[in-house]
Amino acid sequence: MNKKNQKTEWPLWEVFYQPKDGKPFEHAGSVHAPDAEMALQNARDTYARRNEGIAFWVVPSDQIVASTPEDVGPFFDPANDKPYRHPQFYSVPRAVKKRK
Amino acid sequence: MDTQQQLDEFQKRIDNGETIEPKDWMPERYRKQLIRMMSQHAHSEIVGMLPEGNWITRAPSLKRKMVLLAKVQDEAGHGLYLYSATETLGAERRELVEDYLYGNAKYSSIFNYPTLTYADICVIGWLVDGAAIVNQTMLAKSSYGPYARANLRICKEESFHKKQGYEMLAKMADGTPEQQRMAQDAVNRWWWPTLMMFGPHDSDSPNSAELIKWAVKTKTNDELRQHFVDRMVMEAEAIGISLPDPNLKYNEETGHWDFGDIPWDEFWSVVKGDGPMNRERMRARRKAYEDGEWVREAAMEYARKKKLREGKAS
Amino acid sequence: MSTLDTIPKTKQESLVEVLLRLGDDRLIHGHRLSEWAGHGPELEEDLALANVALDMIGHASSLYSYAAKLEGKQDEDHYAYFRDDIDFKNIAMLELPRVDFAFTIAKQFLFSAFSYFLYRDLIDTVEDEQFNGMLQKHFKEIKYHLRHSREWVLRLGDGTEESKKRIQSAFNDLWMYTGELFDQDDTEKAAISHNLYVDVTSFKEEWMKLVKETLEEATLDVPDNDQYMFSGARGGRHTEHLGHLLAEMQFLRRSYPDAEWK
Ligand SMILES: [Fe+2]
Numbered sequence A: 001m002n003k004k005n006q007k008t009e010w011p012l013w014e015v016f017y018q019p020k021d022g023k024p025f026e027h028a029g030s031v032h033a034p035d036a037e038m039a040l041q042n043a044r045d046t047y048a049r050r051n052e053g054i055a056f057w058v059v060p061s062d063q064i065v066a067s068t069p070e071d072v073g074p075f076f077d078p079a080n081d082k083p084y085r086h087p088q089f090y091s092v093p094r095a096v097k098k099r100k
Numbered sequence B: 001m002d003t004q005q006q007l008d009e010f011q012k013r014i015d016n017g018e019t020i021e022p023k024d025w026m027p028e029r030y031r032k033q034l035i036r037m038m039s040q041h042a043h044s045e046i047v048g049m050l051p052e053g054n055w056i057t058r059a060p061s062l063k064r065k066m067v068l069l070a071k072v073q074d075e076a077g078h079g080l081y082l083y084s085a086t087e088t089l090g091a092e093r094r095e096l097v098e099d100y101l102y103g104n105a106k107y108s109s110i111f112n113y114p115t116l117t118y119a120d121i122c123v124i125g126w127l128v129d130g131a132a133i134v135n136q137t138m139l140a141k142s143s144y145g146p147y148a149r150a151n152l153r154i155c156k157e158e159s160f161h162k163k164q165g166y167e168m169l170a171k172m173a174d175g176t177p178e179q180q181r182m183a184q185d186a187v188n189r190w191w192w193p194t195l196m197m198f199g200p201h202d203s204d205s206p207n208s209a210e211l212i213k214w215a216v217k218t219k220t221n222d223e224l225r226q227h228f229v230d231r232m233v234m235e236a237e238a239i240g241i242s243l244p245d246p247n248l249k250y251n252e253e254t255g256h257w258d259f260g261d262i263p264w265d266e267f268w269s270v271v272k273g274d275g276p277m278n279r280e281r282m283r284a285r286r287k288a289y290e291d292g293e294w295v296r297e298a299a300m301e302y303a304r305k306k307k308l309r310e311g312k313a314s
Numbered sequence C: 001m002s003t004l005d006t007i008p009k010t011k012q013e014s015l016v017e018v019l020l021r022l023g024d025d026r027l028i029h030g031h032r033l034s035e036w037a038g039h040g041p042e043l044e045e046d047l048a049l050a051n052v053a054l055d056m057i058g059h060a061s062s063l064y065s066y067a068a069k070l071e072g073k074q075d076e077d078h079y080a081y082f083r084d085d086i087d088f089k090n091i092a093m094l095e096l097p098r099v100d101f102a103f104t105i106a107k108q109f110l111f112s113a114f115s116y117f118l119y120r121d122l123i124d125t126v127e128d129e130q131f132n133g134m135l136q137k138h139f140k141e142i143k144y145h146l147r148h149s150r151e152w153v154l155r156l157g158d159g160t161e162e163s164k165k166r167i168q169s170a171f172n173d174l175w176m177y178t179g180e181l182f183d184q185d186d187t188e189k190a191a192i193s194h195n196l197y198v199d200v201t202s203f204k205e206e207w208m209k210l211v212k213e214t215l216e217e218a219t220l221d222v223p224d225n226d227q228y229m230f231s232g233a234r235g236g237r238h239t240e241h242l243g244h245l246l247a248e249m250q251f252l253r254r255s256y257p258d259a260e261w262k
């Protein structure tokens, strides 16, 4: 047995699934697969065993670009001083609230 | 080397209840401990397919056959989630797998016991998955994000595992004399090994304190075990099954059930490889891995050729 | 209706017969696939094989349930656990031992392709509502089984030298069991007259074309049709393998038939 044979480690893919029609895609997890078609099939077989998703995206994991913790400050702070962007900024009349 | 300042800041984050994500700074030792613990958890899910897989083709009704197959399949899924989570720490699945197949990595000793009758399948669902739920519910709050999320997903699936086992065991315990005999015999064999699943006593568990300090775990082995025993005593009684421990007694003072001495000699000998099924389990897993090599290779080769063809075409 | 060589007379007898033929194919196929659980070539494929097995056993279970209702038997388990090998109507290919992954994939592909055309045409033909509803539901899953196995045939055929050798020899070994797929007997003719089955020979060419094109794309040789073809399993004359399969599958249930096992 030839150990550490890198040739046969299938690449890693990130799986995103759409829980319901019209909903945004969410990260489900990852799978190993030799190519895109198999990655899609593996995503289905792994992450839709209980009908969790109706559609899938698969993306090679090494193609994901993520922000680093160091980015946290400059990247995300600007919105902090724009409270008017957040719905909680606005009060809703009591009568409207009640109807919900 | 990690500096004291880094370590202090990290500890502060942990103590604040923050979640650590893959790209965050973490002590080398935290990473190492996680890789060890998470991959061990993953290996256990995979080896755990074997004892139950042993009864899929013999399950006594079509319903039970499907339930069992779906459960064993779920365990493959659990292994997959856990390997993926471990890979976020920079390890590769293949390396991890080869570490237990050919190296020193461990998996849960519970799977080194044989499934002799169909009642074993029910008891595994009830006791072994029951114990796994106790453990994994805690781990779903682990400080390492990917591990916590993997466990959360696992927990959602696990409750079906326990329910199906408990339900069928209840039927057997209430069934024909032959079924009752099988059910009680299976419980007698699995009870003590299940208690060992939580690991050695806190005093003999060198990793425990560190894992708790880092909030990878939030409860000690003995705390989890006690929680489990308290629950199972009730559940056993509810279906008329007795637990094979003459020292089991309710303690008014502590509000918990006291139990007898766990046969630790057996535990350590199974951990070291001398259990009834260690060699067979490893043989079966190695065979699957080695027999699969040409399949994995073929798929990669096809992908390579296809890419080449597409490159030429464009 | 499960005696050897008896041709169904009434419409209901025909319906039961068809339900059991489809059900037996699926149960036996699912059983063999389920043997892979924990032994697959990669985790992802372990999950995939189990999914197909679960679909197959699930299809069998609902087909049997309907037959049980029609015949007044207790439930679906009657057909799985309390019939002998001469009562089983599955085609022989599906009872063969699993050998290796290539053999499983080749078998899966040949059978899925057959099921694809069969179900497609049955859906247009069958008037019985409950039966047709099942067919439509199962057809969706069959399409996926076909896609999955076809993609694997391509990968194994056009993969490495070893994979090519293995999948080629799997197709060669399986070929003598493909004739039976298109053997039409009097039982089927009776069912056709009640709009409960279709003439399988009517899609034989389409099946052949799909198989041929896939094998060619996979750089494989299509085995020679001009060879000995096994037949008779639909009428209860099986290979030696089915007896062993059933011995394993049925032993516990038959040992304690009065016990509750559901
Ligand atoms: Fe699990």
Ligand SMILES: [Fe+2]
Pocket: B075, B129, B132, B158, B161
């Ligand atoms: Fe489980």
